[in-house]
Amino acid sequence: xxxxxxxxxxxxxxxxxxxxxxxxxxxxxxxxxxxxxxxxxxxxxxxxxxxxxxxxxxxxxxxxxxxxxxxxxxxxxxxxxxxxxxxxxxxxxxxxxxxxxxxxxxxxxxxxxxxxxxxxxxxxxxxxxxxxxxxxxxxxxxxxxxxxxxxxxxxxxxxxxxxxxxxxxxxxxxxxxxxxxxxxxxxxxxxxxxxxxxxxxxxxxxxxxxxxxxxxxxxxxxxxxxxxxxxxxxxxxxxxxxxxxxxxxxxxxxxxxxxxxxxxxxxxxxxxxxxxxxxxxxxxxxxxxxxxxxxxxxxxxxxxxxxxxxxxxxxxxxxxxxxxxxxxxxxxxxxxxxxxxxxxxxxxxxxxxxxxxxxxxxxxxxxxxxxxxxxxxxxxxxxxxxxxxxxxxxxxxxxxxxxxxxxxxx
Numbered sequence: 001x002x003x004x005x006x007x008x009x010x011x012x013x014x015x016x017x018x019x020x021x022x023x024x025x026x027x028x029x030x031x032x033x034x035x036x037x038x039x040x041x042x043x044x045x046x047x048x049x050x051x052x053x054x055x056x057x058x059x060x061x062x063x064x065x066x067x068x069x070x071x072x073x074x075x076x077x078x079x080x081x082x083x084x085x086x087x088x089x090x091x092x093x094x095x096x097x098x099x100x101x102x103x104x105x106x107x108x109x110x111x112x113x114x115x116x117x118x119x120x121x122x123x124x125x126x127x128x129x130x131x132x133x134x135x136x137x138x139x140x141x142x143x144x145x146x147x148x149x150x151x152x153x154x155x156x157x158x159x160x161x162x163x164x165x166x167x168x169x170x171x172x173x174x175x176x177x178x179x180x181x182x183x184x185x186x187x188x189x190x191x192x193x194x195x196x197x198x199x200x201x202x203x204x205x206x207x208x209x210x211x212x213x214x215x216x217x218x219x220x221x222x223x224x225x226x227x228x229x230x231x232x233x234x235x236x237x238x239x240x241x242x243x244x245x246x247x248x249x250x251x252x253x254x255x256x257x258x259x260x261x262x263x264x265x266x267x268x269x270x271x272x273x274x275x276x277x278x279x280x281x282x283x284x285x286x287x288x289x290x291x292x293x294x295x296x297x298x299x300x301x302x303x304x305x306x307x308x309x310x311x312x313x314x315x316x317x318x319x320x321x322x323x324x325x326x327x328x329x330x331x332x333x334x335x336x337x338x339x340x341x342x343x344x345x346x347x348x349x350x351x352x353x354x355x356x357x358x359x360x361x362x363x364x365x366x367x368x369x370x371x372x373x374x375x376x377x378x379x380x381x382x383x384x385x386x387x388x389x390x391x392x393x394x395x396x397x398x399x400x401x402x403x404x405x406x407x408x409x410x
Contacts, residue, residue, distance in 0.1 A: 061083075136302060169220070249338050257334065
């Protein structure tokens, strides 16, 4: 199929109802799973915010520096970061543990073990400490050196975030997962064919041992230059090659369209607004007093910065989420134009929705903050694209079993 075909709107939602694509029982099951899960995630967010605010109001930053007696602002910053990670242990593991070991197991999604969950906790503390330190150490160097720190700090933060975006899949993800080359020669050739058709050079295709923790499916393109590779969750290998191929085409579409690079200016502008807010917040004497510090140059002020960062990000996140949904639609269009198989594209969601317990009918506020369109919308998008371009497509009967055999390869 040629690129540049007629297509539905990319910046707005394609109208869709879950009942048009899935049996009523599956829609009800999706609501039964996702409704309580949304409440659980909201409770986790609220508790995390309360704990962080309590840490600030209790002057946790100055107290932990005084208690440890460490000298030097860089070491003090590291101590505060580590203290914040340890404070998170009060609440975060228990929410995550209940979700992974109880709730998702009840619904047949989680394969996590108690041992694996316990092993992940110190890894998470180490990872969180490393990430926050890498992001905020150079920012604090700017804070302590320049009066207009929020503007220069913004520039430094954007650069660090960009570096971590490229480094994360190659350096940090192996801390939690193992990556091995795909054994299936047929699937490997099909993935390579998709990359060749898209004009994207990859250095192999790999699986990630996601099944150690979950049954959910996913794939992505990781790395850059000579490290660029397609990564498929091992949980996806139970699907026919036609389904895996569609998912890979979508992910390669992200890469071919340079979405990571194009997203940088948008996120940079949103981060500029965030850092401007941080500049205002840390010039407010009352806020500094509540944190027990006299100036933002004190590493003990980091928790206050994180509160401000969270508040601003919740607002700018609405814009970034909308932009992310636009890019997801563009990648969906790439897969449709690249392979010309709207039937196989729809089959992806007919298989993944019941297996992953995906949210078929999110409330308006969830749609507003979601980074991906919901599955019925993506299926309607494919059907609309097929109709506009004269591509044969017959929507599957709603009463048919979901996740049946994939359509024959044509």
